[in-house]
Amino acid sequence: MSDAFYASIRHELDAVRAAGLFKEERIIASPQGARVRTADGREVINLCANNYLGLSSHPRVIEAAHEALRSRGFGLSSVRFICGTQDLHKTLERRLSAFLGTEDTILYGSAFDANGGLFETLLGPEDAVISDTLNHASIIDGIRLSKARRMRYAHDDMASLRAQLALARAEGARHVLVFTDGVFSMDGTVARLDEMRGLCDEFGALLGIDECHASGFLGTRGRGTHELRGVFGRVDIITGTLGKALGGASGGFTSARAEVVALLRQRSRPYLFSNTVAPAIVGASIAVLDILEASTELRDRLEHNTRLFRAGIEELGFDIKPGTHPIVPIMVYDAGKAQRLAARLLELGVYVVGFFYPVVPQGQARIRVQISAVHDEPTLRRALDAFAQAGRELELIP
Numbered sequence: 001m002s003d004a005f006y007a008s009i010r011h012e013l014d015a016v017r018a019a020g021l022f023k024e025e026r027i028i029a030s031p032q033g034a035r036v037r038t039a040d041g042r043e044v045i046n047l048c049a050n051n052y053l054g055l056s057s058h059p060r061v062i063e064a065a066h067e068a069l070r071s072r073g074f075g076l077s078s079v080r081f082i083c084g085t086q087d088l089h090k091t092l093e094r095r096l097s098a099f100l101g102t103e104d105t106i107l108y109g110s111a112f113d114a115n116g117g118l119f120e121t122l123l124g125p126e127d128a129v130i131s132d133t134l135n136h137a138s139i140i141d142g143i144r145l146s147k148a149r150r151m152r153y154a155h156d157d158m159a160s161l162r163a164q165l166a167l168a169r170a171e172g173a174r175h176v177l178v179f180t181d182g183v184f185s186m187d188g189t190v191a192r193l194d195e196m197r198g199l200c201d202e203f204g205a206l207l208g209i210d211e212c213h214a215s216g217f218l219g220t221r222g223r224g225t226h227e228l229r230g231v232f233g234r235v236d237i238i239t240g241t242l243g244k245a246l247g248g249a250s251g252g253f254t255s256a257r258a259e260v261v262a263l264l265r266q267r268s269r270p271y272l273f274s275n276t277v278a279p280a281i282v283g284a285s286i287a288v289l290d291i292l293e294a295s296t297e298l299r300d301r302l303e304h305n306t307r308l309f310r311a312g313i314e315e316l317g318f319d320i321k322p323g324t325h326p327i328v329p330i331m332v333y334d335a336g337k338a339q340r341l342a343a344r345l346l347e348l349g350v351y352v353v354g355f356f357y358p359v360v361p362q363g364q365a366r367i368r369v370q371i372s373a374v375h376d377e378p379t380l381r382r383a384l385d386a387f388a389q390a391g392r393e394l395e396l397i398p
């Protein structure tokens with residue numbers, strides 16, 4: 001009986017391998033940074049971390065983590081509402097609210113949990129949620145858990161969104177929530193929140209965004225997509241992660257009006273039934289906000305580096321998705337070629353990852369480069385040289 005089960009699992013794994021879709025983990029034996037050392041002892045330029053601001057190994061962040069570890073211990077062995085809330089957790093929630101321009105914030109173990117515990121708690125069967133077709137897996141799963149009517153609009157398509165809003169209203173939905181990634185991670189596309197806010201107002205709908213690839217660096221003060229799009233303070237719900245630009249360890253949050261956060265604290269299942277965020281992470285995240293509120297230097301440097309890399313890669317003749325986000329999708333189209341390019345770049349000392357179907361649509365294979373504030377100019381030039389060499393060898397560029 002169980003033999004058949006294990007055989008079917010192995011069969012499925014074989015199918016993943018046969019399709020060329022098997023994902024291997026690359027072992028890193030150093031801290032995260034502009035360069036990392038792989039387990040075989042090689043040092044390579046890292047262009048695939050979400051370490052946008054270089055805070056994953058920032059000395060002040062590490063010191064704050066040590067300090068919290070010393071003063072508040074390693075863990076709390078509790079969910080928040082039993083005995084898992086320290087002064088640090090309340091401070092971080094207050095500081096995130098101020099940073100994001102909202103009334104209150106609730107921490108989760110991850111952004112996946114924040115999205116997982118959002119829709120079910122806030123929306124009932126009389127309500128509708130309208131989601132971008134390319135939204136993150138955690139949003140899709142969170143929406144699946146809710147009893148609200150589930151509707152989708154074509155990716156980044158405002159006419160399609162308008163049609164879905166009209167449909168939701170025509171069908172008599174009580175509350176309507178439009179939800180989108182602030183930034184879409186495969187393309188670096190930035191949601192048009194200004195237009196979306198206008199449409200939501202027109203139809204009396206709420207607007208929610210997932211800011212995982214935006215918090216800390218988008219907008220002139222790094223507050224996120226809402227700042228960049230001129231709707232700071234006018235988005236109803238913001239979810240985000242502490243696991244990318246904001247230090248890169250782990251943890252997530254939902255930020256919104258006080259009554260929304262209050263209800264999430266009462267009913268949101270990943271909050272009620274999962275452990276509190278560790279003190280070291282919370283202390284370090286407060287230090288991250290200290291750094292980002294004191295100066296825009298890191299997000300400014302990131303913007304400079306992004307411009308430099310995007311211009312350089314275009315000049316070489318590569319085809320990239322246009323934009324300004326530090327996610328730079330270098331289009332290769334063919335999945336095999338994308339893998340060969342990534343492998344050759346690694347030989348040349350540059351660590352990047354190829355993305356292909358089903359992570360991106362068929363025929364849209366690419367290398368996704370992610371720029372960081374800690375990449376200095378010589379490092380970026382060296383990476384561009386490697387792209388030039390590998391690109392010519394694979395006849396992707398002249």
Ligand SMILES: *Cc1c(COP(=O)(O)O)cnc(C)c1O
Pocket residue numbers: 109110111112113136138181185210211212213240241242243250251252
């Ligand atoms: C990374 C990511 C998440 C998950 O964040 P975690 O904190 O790692 O769970 C959720 N949404 C989006 C858009 C992301 O990019």
